[in-house]
Every structure is written in structure tokens, then in C-alpha cells.
Amino acid sequence: MTQTRIEVSHLNKTFGQQLILKDISFKVVPGEKVVLIGPSGSGKSTLLRCLNRLESPTTGKVAFDGQDISQLEGPKLWQLRQQIGMVFQQFNLxxxxxxxxxxxxxxxxxxxxxxxxxxxxxxxxxxxxxxxxxxxxxxxxxxxxxxxxxxxxxxxxxxPKLMLFDEPTSALDPEMVAEVLQVMKQLADAGMTMVIVTHEMGFAEQVADQVLFLADGELLDQGGPDQVFHHSQNQRTRSFLKQLS
Amino acid sequence: MFNFLGKYYPLYLNGTAQTIIISIIGVLIGLLLGITIVMLRLSEHKFARAIAKTYVAILRGTPSMIQVMLIYYVLSGLITIPPIQILGASLDRVIPGAIALGLNSGAYVSEILRAGVTSISVGQTEAGLSLGLSPKTTLYQIVLPQAIRNVVPALGNEFITLIKESSVLFYIGVQEVTAQALGIGGTLYNFIPPLLVAGLIYFILTSLMSQVMTLVEKRLGRKYRQVA
Incomplete structure (x- = not known):
């Protein structure tokens, strides 16, 4: 029995010369809801895609249920993805x-x-x-x-044992955002382990157990929703949240 | 002007039969070969991709007339096809001819299919992969069916081209429509009316082909139009 569903340690990701993710580490335990926030271009989606290996980490480790998946290939990789659901911004039905x-x-x-x-x-x-x-x-x-x-x-x-959401409401007309968030809320209440990239701060605060703030590929702030949204010591986090409100 | 048809129409019928046979075989070979080549082209193996690229480059980069003649001479040197007559067609010429057309068409068909695959958004592939499907299943079951639908008009173009191109088989002595028209023209000392008739026959054949492709297009598009 493993106590962590996802463990990311010292993950770096480069595209060509560009460093997209810098030394990211965090854990997700079963049943936990983790929300990734941050300005666009901060690497949130790339980080999310490293978790089901639509992207491969350049260095560092991603473990799923205790197994290192950062180098998986072929049938083992496909098997892994069967256990991780993903929802895309553009639906992709x-x-x-x-x-x-x-x-x-x-x-x-x-x-x-x-x-x-x-x-x-x-x-x-x-x-x-x-x-x-x-x-x-x-x-x-x-x-x-x-x-x-x-x-x-x-x-x-x-x-799936884990659901990834990549800005699931960003392509929606405003009046449709609520119906999707409601379904996600139900899922959260039912105990699903979720990692969510979103700009819906109200929803994030309501659902998250852990909030990660990413900017310029760095994990700058991390904590419970109350901590990150209202008592953050980090200047970047505060100014980012201020811009949104 | 067209009185000669009373006497010579059986030659046109023969020629038309040959053109149809050649075209059908050519289209079938072209389609199967095109699918095979695009599979190689989209494979993960470098060597397979290189084979596909080379094939397309050569077949697309040389005149079909030369291809037809080379294949005819090479093939007839290797094996002996008995000169059986079917519908006025001599198999030892028709078979190499149709194969040559198919080999040529396969190169174009593979490129059309590849364009179709590229036209499908990456999101479709990612959706398939994220469900745990293998890249192969994702390509064949998710992407390719959508791609084929998108390229039906382009494939129709290619098949119509093939029907018209089949006139190059005249050079290896296949008695198809063009060959018959030239033969009749030689007898009459007047090429214009027989060639006009030949043109009309090709026009009818290509119109029929384009009707067939419209039906295919409608059939494949059905799913996309259905109302809830």
C-alpha cells in the first residue's frame, strides 16, 4: 500500500534551449485535490502533461503509486495512461x-x-x-x-486512479463554466484524486487541498488554499491573485 | 461526321471495356499500396519511413509513360503471362499496364492520405493516448477514419486522373480507348471525329467516377450531419 499517488521530485523540462520547468517537487496523496495556478506560459500544462507522460521530463523523477514513470515506454506506458484520466481544454471528443x-x-x-x-x-x-x-x-x-x-x-x-484537468473551462462560454465545475465538484466530493490546472480561483479555493503557484517554470508557492489565497508571503503569488480579482 | 460509328462502334466498346478494367485494377492497387506506404511513412522506424519517402520521390518524379514501359518490359522478361483474351483485352499487356498505373497512383494516394492525417488536430491523438490506447491504435482507429473522410475529394481527383492517365498504356499496345481512336483515325485518314468520341468516352467514365465519389463522401459524412 503506497501513501503517495504522485510524487514529483526535482523535475526539469527543457524545450530546446528553453527551460520550461525548474526543479519541481511535490506530492499528491490518494483522494487529494491539487490545483495548479499561475500566469499563462508558466509551465502548468507542461507539468500536468508530465504526469501522464504526454510530455517526458528532461531530468528528475515522476512516480505513480511508488513506481518511477519518468522513463516508461511502450506497452507499460500505455498501461499507465489507462489509470490516469485526462480532460483537455479543447474537449477533444x-x-x-x-x-x-x-x-x-x-x-x-x-x-x-x-x-x-x-x-x-x-x-x-x-x-x-x-x-x-x-x-x-x-x-x-x-x-x-x-x-x-x-x-x-x-x-x-x-x-482511473487519478484525473488530470488541463484548463477544462477556459474554452467555454461563461454561462457554461458552472455546469462543468459542478461535475468536477461532484467528482471531488466522491473522493477522486485530482490535479487541476485552472484560472477559476473561486473553484480552486473551494475544492483544493493543496495549491501550487507556478511562475516562469518555478514552483514559487505551495500550501493549503487559505494559506495561498489569503496569507501568502510570496510577492509574486499576491500580485498574481490581485490581478485576477 | 460521325457515320463511321455505325461500322466502328464495336472497337470503341472493346476499348472502353479495357479502359474500365485497367482503371479498376489500377485504383484498387493504388489504394492498397497507398495505405501501405502511408503506414510506412508514419511508422516509428526510420528505415520504413525512408523506404516510403524514396518510393514516393521516384514514382512522383518520373513520367508515368516511362514507368509503364519499364514495368511492361521488366515484367514480360521475368514471367510469361499467357496472351488470354478477355473482353478484347490481351492479358499479357493489360496486367502489366494496370500494375504500372497502380504503382504510380499508390505514391499519390499515400501523400493524399498523409495530408489527411496531418489535417486532424493533435488533440485527437492526445485524447487517444491519454485513454491508454497505443499510438498505433490511436492512428488507425481514431485519426485515420477521420483523415480518410477529409481526403475523399482529393482521392476522387486522383482516381479520375488515373482513368485519364490509362491512355498512356497505348504505348505498350493495350487496345484501350485512345489506341482504338487512333487506329480508327488512321483508317479514316481523319483523326478529329474519332478523338472527339474518345474524349466523350473518358468524360462519361470520369463523370461516373465523380458520382461514385460523391456518394462515398455523403456516406462518410452522414455521421457529422445527424441531428439529435
Whole structure:
């Protein structure tokens, strides 16, 4: 039994000559909600993508359930990703598949779940995100908020141990942000381990157990939401939060 | 002006049959080969990519007439195809001819498919990978079906080109539409009417092909238009 779901230690990431992430270390325990905040270009998304290895760390270590995943390749890497759900800013639903097929595709393909069982599970997930009536619709018939909720259901269908959210509400019209945040809140309350990149500070404060403030690729501030949002000693954190309010 | 058709129409029918046979074989070979080559081109192995690149460079960079003649002479030197007659077509010429057209078309088809794959957003690949699908499954099950839909019009163009290009097989003695028209023109001491008829036949064949491609396009696009 391991006590940390994710442990990042001394992670550095460079693109060419440019240092994107500098010596990042933090831990996520099972059930914990971690929110990454910071100005755009600070490396938040890159850090998040290092956790499911859509990006590879240049140096340093990322461990998932105690196993170093920073150098994983091939089938072992694919297996790892089955345990980590990811939700993207642009939803990235498969446009040629129905909502139901979007959700059942991976379980059927990877876990050989029989069609009927997969459909049943997908419908239950759709119920959970409030879209049970959209099962046979194609993604482009849905609003952005609805698409993002389907994307969350799709990720959940693989029964992940960790969910990553990469600015899940940044591409949405303002009136649709709430419905997506509500689904995420439900998920958080149900005990899911989550790492979230977001600019929704109200939501972050409400849900987070741990807030990480990233700027210029450095982890400048770190702590509970009350600490970071209201009592930060860090000048950069304070001025960043001030700009937003 | 077109009275000669009363006497010579069977030659045109023969020629048309040959052109159709050649085109169908050529399109099928081109499609299968194109898929194979794009698989190599998008593979993770450097050597496979190099083979695909070289193939496309050579086939695209040399005249199809020379390719057709070379393949005909090389092939007929290697194996003996019996000169069986089917629908007025002599197989020992039609088969190498159709293969040559297919080999040429495969290069273009692979590039069209590659353009289609590039047109699909990286987000689709990332979505597939993040679910735990292998890069291969992601490419074949997620990206390629969407890519093919996007390139149906371009593929239609390529198939129409192939039908017209099939006239180069005249040089290796395939009695297709162009060859027949030239033969008739020689007998009549007047090339213009027979060539006009040949042009009309190609036009009808390519129109039919473009109808077929429109149907394919509609069929593949169905999913995208369906209303909730």
C-alpha cells in the first residue's frame, strides 16, 4: 500500500534551449485535490502533461503509486495512461463517434468490456454528468459545456486512479463554466484524486487541498488554499491573485 | 461526321471495356499500396519511413509513360503471362499496364492520405493516448477514419486522373480507348471525329467516377450531419 499517488521530485523540462520547468517537487496523496495556478506560459500544462507522460521530463523523477514513470515506454506506458484520466481544454471528443461510442471506445478496446456492459456503464456515467438523453448524439450537436462533461465521462469510463484537468473551462462560454465545475465538484466530493490546472480561483479555493503557484517554470508557492489565497508571503503569488480579482 | 460509328462502334466498346478494367485494377492497387506506404511513412522506424519517402520521390518524379514501359518490359522478361483474351483485352499487356498505373497512383494516394492525417488536430491523438490506447491504435482507429473522410475529394481527383492517365498504356499496345481512336483515325485518314468520341468516352467514365465519389463522401459524412 503506497501513501503517495504522485510524487514529483526535482523535475526539469527543457524545450530546446528553453527551460520550461525548474526543479519541481511535490506530492499528491490518494483522494487529494491539487490545483495548479499561475500566469499563462508558466509551465502548468507542461507539468500536468508530465504526469501522464504526454510530455517526458528532461531530468528528475515522476512516480505513480511508488513506481518511477519518468522513463516508461511502450506497452507499460500505455498501461499507465489507462489509470490516469485526462480532460483537455479543447474537449477533444472523437467527432465521428456518438457520445456513447466516445465513452465506450477505450473500455471495449483496452479492457475488452462486452458492448452491453460498456454501454450500461457509459449510460450510468452520462447520468452522473447529467447527459443521459444525449447518448446517441454526435459531439458537434452539443454545447461546449456538454462536450466537456462527456469528455469527463469518457475519462472516467477507464476507472482511473487519478484525473488530470488541463484548463477544462477556459474554452467555454461563461454561462457554461458552472455546469462543468459542478461535475468536477461532484467528482471531488466522491473522493477522486485530482490535479487541476485552472484560472477559476473561486473553484480552486473551494475544492483544493493543496495549491501550487507556478511562475516562469518555478514552483514559487505551495500550501493549503487559505494559506495561498489569503496569507501568502510570496510577492509574486499576491500580485498574481490581485490581478485576477 | 460521325457515320463511321455505325461500322466502328464495336472497337470503341472493346476499348472502353479495357479502359474500365485497367482503371479498376489500377485504383484498387493504388489504394492498397497507398495505405501501405502511408503506414510506412508514419511508422516509428526510420528505415520504413525512408523506404516510403524514396518510393514516393521516384514514382512522383518520373513520367508515368516511362514507368509503364519499364514495368511492361521488366515484367514480360521475368514471367510469361499467357496472351488470354478477355473482353478484347490481351492479358499479357493489360496486367502489366494496370500494375504500372497502380504503382504510380499508390505514391499519390499515400501523400493524399498523409495530408489527411496531418489535417486532424493533435488533440485527437492526445485524447487517444491519454485513454491508454497505443499510438498505433490511436492512428488507425481514431485519426485515420477521420483523415480518410477529409481526403475523399482529393482521392476522387486522383482516381479520375488515373482513368485519364490509362491512355498512356497505348504505348505498350493495350487496345484501350485512345489506341482504338487512333487506329480508327488512321483508317479514316481523319483523326478529329474519332478523338472527339474518345474524349466523350473518358468524360462519361470520369463523370461516373465523380458520382461514385460523391456518394462515398455523403456516406462518410452522414455521421457529422445527424441531428439529435
Amino acid at each position: 472523437f467527432p465521428n463517434k456518438t457520445v456513447l461510442e466516445n465513452i465506450t471506445f477505450a473500455p471495449r478496446q483496452l479492457k475488452k468490456v462486452p458492448t452491453e456492459a460498456a454501454n450500461e456503464q457509459a449510460l450510468a456515467l452520462l447520468q452522473q454528468v447529467g447527459l443521459a438523453d444525449k447518448a446517441n448524439t454526435y459531439p458537434q450537436m452539443l454545447s461546449g459545456g456538454q462536450q466537456q462533461r462527456v469528455a469527463i465521462a469518457r475519462a472516467l469510463a477507464m476507472k
